[in-house]
Amino acid sequence: MQLVDVKKDVSSKIRHWCARAERSPAQVRRKLYAWGEREGADDLVATLLEEGYVDPKRFAEAYALDHVRLKGWGPGKVAAALRFEHSMDGHIVDMALGAVAAEDVHEAACRAVRKRKQRHPDEDPAKTIGVLLRKGFMVEVARAAVVAEDAPPKFGPTC
Known part of the structure; x- marks a missing residue:
């Protein structure tokens, strides 16, 4: 059985989702909440903003x-x-x-x-x-x- 780093998995998954279409920070936050990722959602949205995946x-x-x-x-x-x-x-x-x-x-x-x-x-x-x-x-x-x-x-x- 292989252990997967959940943070990296969610991070790559949300990056892929953002790369497919323009997304607002609110949409990204809602998607992360739906995936059960409440704790690190704001930090991940900030990272996506810095990297250009999300641009309001x-x-x-x-x-x-x-x-x-x-x-x-x-x-x-x-x-x-x-x-x-x-x-x-x-x-x-x-x-x-x-x-x-x-x-x-x-x-x-x-x-x-x-x-x-x-x-x-x-x-x-x-x-x-x-x-x-x-x-x-x-x-x-x-x-x-x-x-x-x-x-x-x-x-x-x-x-």
């Missing part, structure tokens, strides 16, 4: 871009998730949202309006705006997306 700024930027482009979230919802689910500081959240282009946000809002109109073609525009607000979009962006989708087709891109 890099994670926040990737998270913001992915959730706006792929999931259709608005900046408000992204900011709330980064702050509360991932325990990110305000300046990191602001930096991450600054990396998201206004065109990406507008396109995500337009996609959400199109999707909503497919399911509810005769819905009141105010209701559609409410849906967008709950997805984290600003009022101006929500209104612009609803107006752009209701307007007759023009030459060139509108939404």
Whole structure:
């Protein structure tokens, strides 16, 4: 029977997990707790931060871009998730949202309006705006997306 150093095993396992995708320090801490590694979790997270396996700024930027482009979230919802689910500081959240282009946000809002109109073609525009607000979009962006989708087709891109 071979004895395995549990600390080294968990350390290599968490490094491999972090190398596969961007992770927040909070995600890493939760994963370590799930593996029963409560005592050395903070030290291991600090080591991973030093070694570059975990970088809050890099994670926040990737998270913001992915959730706006792929999931259709608005900046408000992204900011709330980064702050509360991932325990990110305000300046990191602001930096991450600054990396998201206004065109990406507008396109995500337009996609959400199109999707909503497919399911509810005769819905009141105010209701559609409410849906967008709950997805984290600003009022101006929500209104612009609803107006752009209701307007007759023009030459060139509108939404």
